[in-house]
Amino acid sequence: MKRIIAALLTVILLATSLAACSKAKKEEFVVGFDQEFPPMGFVEDGKYVGFDLDLAKEVAKRMDMEFVAQPIAWDSKDQELSSKNIDCVWNGFTINGREDKYTWTDAYMNNDQIVLVNADSGIEKLADLAGKTVCVQKDSSGLAALTDNAALTDTFDQLVQVDSYLNAIMELEAGAVDAVVMDEIVAYYQYDAAGGNFTILDEAVSSEEYGVGFLLGNTALRDKVQKALEEMAADGTLAKISNDWFSEDITTIGK
DSSP states (O other): OOHHHHHHHHHHHHHHHHHHHHHOOOOOOEEOOOOOOOEEEEEEETEOHHHHHHHHHHHHTTTTTTEEEOOOGGGGHHHHHHHSOOSOSSSOBOOOOOOSSSEEEOOOOOEEEEEEEETSSSSSGGGHHHHHHOEEETHHHHHHHHHTOOOHTTSSEEEEEEOOOHHHHHHHHTSOEHHHHHHEEEEHHHHHHTTTTTOOOOSSEEEEOOOEEEEETTTHHHHHHHHHHHHHHHTTHHHHHHHHSSSOOOOTTOH
8 A cells, every 4th residue: 555655646746747847848939040140140159149149039038938049041031930940030131122021020220231342352332343243142132132223233244142141251252253242230240350351332232121020920929029129129128239249229129
């Protein structure tokens, strides 16, 4: 009898423990990002870091969810969303031109598509790209901006598409291409890191806004993220994270 009672107690304790563990496990908030897109999302010392990831991590905390950073191939983001491998795309994701393809938060940052060239290239304005080889990331807003500007793109000798902006910059450094069209935020990060080896043209190709993109129709999760972002703007957390990365508040929510 004692053995039976002891066995029953063990089963009860185990069941209680499993129930407690089950209750403690939080729902995951899986954020898809390009891991070669500094300073928004990238790898440093074997860890995923970046401005957008810091924002997403704080949002997950406020939603009482477990933050999961999930690197994705940028040109596979639609498939990742539709298969529900990720909950959102949050990595310098341009709203403009994609307004009807995703469910969006309000824009939290402005951005330009600019042109990065080698400092000694002699290229000073957009007109100087005539006859040049220009590089851009596949399925990027930079590519969309060029596609929408045939008057400029038709002057190029060649438009080259690569998998990531880091590869594009390597092509530029190697002299394989003459210019890279890319996000201003990333370009200035690379410009500072290169110590003056690059030049950013004064003329922008286009202007745009960043937002968090969800599978079309997923308004429930979008609304929770939007609420958290608005709270972060109101209590100064958004500004603090921006200052940590950019030494100024460049966010736009609540402004």
